[in-house]
Amino acid sequence: MTALINVVGAAVVDSLEAPTRLLVARRTAPPQFAGMWEFPGGKVEAGETAEAALHRELAEELGIEVQLGPELDSGNTTGWTLNERASMRVWFAELTSGEPRALEDHDELRWVSLADSDEALGLPWIPADLPIVRALLSRVAAPA
């Protein structure tokens, strides 16, 4: 049996306390995902915690440091299913240092409104991300 690929992603918002905007990123590769929007992040490496992987990926890809907030609950410990081999855990995050730049893996970054769900949902997301985006919008609209 092949082990599940653990991916981590960040829902970077303008404020953990009162989020109004979400930072989204457009992928450049591989070809089947190029031009699609996603949560910045990547694969957890061997011996690394999920949270450490997320900090590393955000530094590499966007040149930022963040404070992590709550995890977006997926209902299971491995996170949101991306495909038969991979799943992704997603955390809210707030910038603590750096201005996000598309340094690696992305060709555009955009802050989208969390009040107008059509703005976020209107983007061509990686299809597996759509349930995650919907859950995020619901959670922001009705915080726990």
Ligand SMILES: Nc1nc2c([nH]c(=O)n2[C@H]2C[C@H](O)[C@@H](COP(=O)(O)OP(=O)(O)OP(=O)(O)O)O2)c(=O)[nH]1
């Ligand atoms: N980062 C990220 N990956 C996603 C999302 N949705 C989704 O299906 N994926 C998939 C795409 C990839 O197959 C996988 C993540 O791989 P990646 O290419 O971002 O990981 P990485 O930065 O560690 O890259 P690499 O070292 O393997 O090249 O998860 C998402 O919202 N964010």
